[in-house]
Amino acid sequence: MQTQIPVITTFISGILIMALFFIPRDPFTQIEQLTTRWYIIISGFALLLGIDSLILYHWRKIRRGDKDRIYSLILIISFFIALIWGIWAWYKYGGPFVQNSSYLWLFQNIYLPLDATMFSLLAFFIASAAYRAFRARNLESTLLLISAAIVMMGRVPFGGVIFVPFFFAFSILTGVYFLYIATRYVGLGSILRFFVGLLFIFLGISLFFPEFSKIISQFIPSLSDWIMQYPNNAGQRAINLGLILGSIAFSLRIIFGIERGYIR
Amino acid sequence: MKAILDFLTLIDRRVIYSVLIFSIIIPLFLKPSLPTRPTQEVIGAYNAVESLKDGDVLLISTDYGPSAYPELQPVYEVVLEQAFKKNVKVLLMTHWQFQGLIVGVSGIEKIAKKLDKKYGEDYLILGFKPGAVGVMVGLSEDFRNVFPNDYYGKPIDSYPIYKDIVGDDDVLNYKDIDLLFGFEAGATGDFWVQIVQARYGVKMAFSVTAVMAPGYFPYYQAKQVVGIVGGLKGAFDYESLAKKKGLASLIMVSQIPAHTIILLFILLGNVGFIIRRIVK
């Protein structure tokens, strides 16, 4: 019974909301509104789940005398300061988040810099990882690299102008590389790589001519827009279609009780 | 030869970080004026707000936090100024818990104070409710079902703005919303399009972080959204269309060396890799 009732609840609520979407007539729209009201109210209480596990985990770390227990203590103290300050501001100002509330000082000067800077660390790690791992090993990764470079430089002012010397160096290099690896393949693979190598070298040498490089530098921003609107569109759509079809299948499995992970 | 190859492919990460930091800091002192070239989808979003008339209703959903602040907050403030100058009624809500609530409220209070707009007459802050998809479905019938009270705890139908914007049916729902402008840093934007635009036909435009922006182009191409303002470049373009100089215009200048340095390091790594492969 402990598993059956939740599974039946999921089934009924899932089928109910789907059916309600297809019956826009009066008693059913009221039921739909009641269902969404229930959903919102229960989700509100569910916001509190997980917080106590966090606090208890760190409390246990302190009790056990772990090496980093001082940080756990700081976490618990910060939590209670934020909680008590919020409730006090609610009492004093009528709401914790109103404009003149002192609670916003905590957000502006402690939460905001921490949140924003935490994510900005990724910039450094992306740069370091790109330097170490981004290699034009084969046609696919070369295409990825070129697409990334065009989009990156197309999205900044003067990007087209900066792009030209980079592309010149890169295309000569890649052309030589593809010509080299063409010697290591036979048949169609070899011919393909040979032509790709020649193409890159040709593109690189043509950038020596100022007329051509001027056209390319003006073309890069619109090429980057085109990449976003057409090939990127296609790839994103394909990936999302796959994801959505998968999520529909997964949602159906949840409704029919095949997936029961959520009631653990 | 080996020394050159090692120099190219084994640069210490702290060197990379230091070069990046300097390349970002120095242009901030230079403050040049940069040319802009707004793209189609940004112009679409700008025109969507510009085409609003006196008395129209703009629903704003600030679904982002401090980590998306430099990309989205400039656009948010410009959109608010545009809307307030046209006497458009603005409703503010969020799905992003306290982060979305605070950035949204601080932005709207700042612009409303600057342009002398009154709370309850020109704009209303609905606040936050959990359960994003449930909120979106619930708002389709009656806003009071989801937000019976506003952010300050008073019933929303007690404000003059409610009487102004509610239609002939005396109920505030999506039929009364002329434009939804979503500021998205997560999945809620997809929900807005898939649930609200598809079922209820609400016109929508989004300002999204650059991480999410590529995923919104399919919606734009399918004409499900009328405009996308993507990332800092989008925010910079939007500010230039509105002839404002906000945060995006101030920090855009450092993106140029940042992108260039990244490309340079990738190129160096590839040079070393290719030479090593050929020599071996």
Add this chain to the structure above:
Amino acid sequence: MIWDILGIWIAAFLTIAILSFIFGDNPIYKLAEHIFVGVSAGYGVVLALNQAIWPSIQMGLMPNQHFFIKFMTIIAIILGVLTLIRLEIFSYIFPSIVWLSRIPIAFVVGVGSGIAIVASIQGFIFPQVSATFLPILSPNYAIDLSSPLNFLNSFLLLIGPFVILLGVITALVYFYFSTEQRGVLLGIAKIGILIMMITFGASFGYTIMARFSLLISRFYFLLSDWLNLLK
């Protein structure tokens, strides 16, 4: 005023503390990280109480409501309270009735899944598939030969819709794993991979832009608001 100045100095200290992580994990970073988690959790609880739970209770106690709706709202609040039994504290006090909290969660999951299915089909599959095919029917045949740049741009606009159609179909073929990919299927899948590589490259470029925007804005804060060097 003193609070503003103190606030900016605390913000600057915390920013530098987090940035110090790039040179290795250190106690200052760990301190800032734990403060972040603690404050987030505190804010989360205050928000849940202020914007979700207290208004829900008010909704249930509102005077001018139809009796049935009021009754159903109160049932929802009771179910919400049942969810709280899942809190770890209560699992020590009433272990035998923790399973009751599964019911409201099951309800929420069911409704969410139901909405997701309808929204996905109506909101994504139909519009997106039609947008893949329909532009082919009205292509932009105007090739502008006035200058090389215009020629390139108009050429790209012409082939654009075909690139979308080709790209979506070939990329979807790549994801088809129900049979072994051989011969023609493999060739089509390979084209699909190339389209996806362009997509990933574009996403990478945009991700770089996003992360650097944030970093630049942090440095802007340090230089402008804290050190007043940029006025």
